Amino acid sequence: MSNCNCLQEEAKREALEKVFERYAGQRGALIPLLQEAQEIYGYLPGEVLREIARRLRIPFSQVFGVATFYTQFHLKPRGRNIVRICQGTACHVRGASRVFEAVSQKLGIGRNETTPDLRYTLETVACLGACGLAPAMMVNDDTHGRLTPERAASVLEQYK
């Protein structure tokens, strides 16, 4: 591991330690702790879940159960760019499946998967609230509408 990575890991450990200090002795700290730990790490590594269980003096199975119950929590690393392709009715009738196929093929991953270089995570959503722009997808905070399969695939290039 390079020094750079070690330092990043150390900074994350320190940030997590501060979070533990802030919630020390508080009831109902599990969910906020998971949220803040995920903000620090980008996801919830197994050792962080174990540390949370230890600090809160609760069973690991309880921490794991909560972390897997809520869709907001991620137990695997996620990509730097989150691609959300709408599968809602308005987008569906305008070819959202073909858009999804094109993006999935370009990235070489399926739904809820992440590219090995951690550049993209591919997800689907029920409606992006941009039905007038169907078929639509979001990449991070940007909405892209009136997509063709070709355009959807090429839009991704701009996200490094």
Ligand code: FES
């Ligand atoms: S159905 Fe796709 S944005 Fe609403």
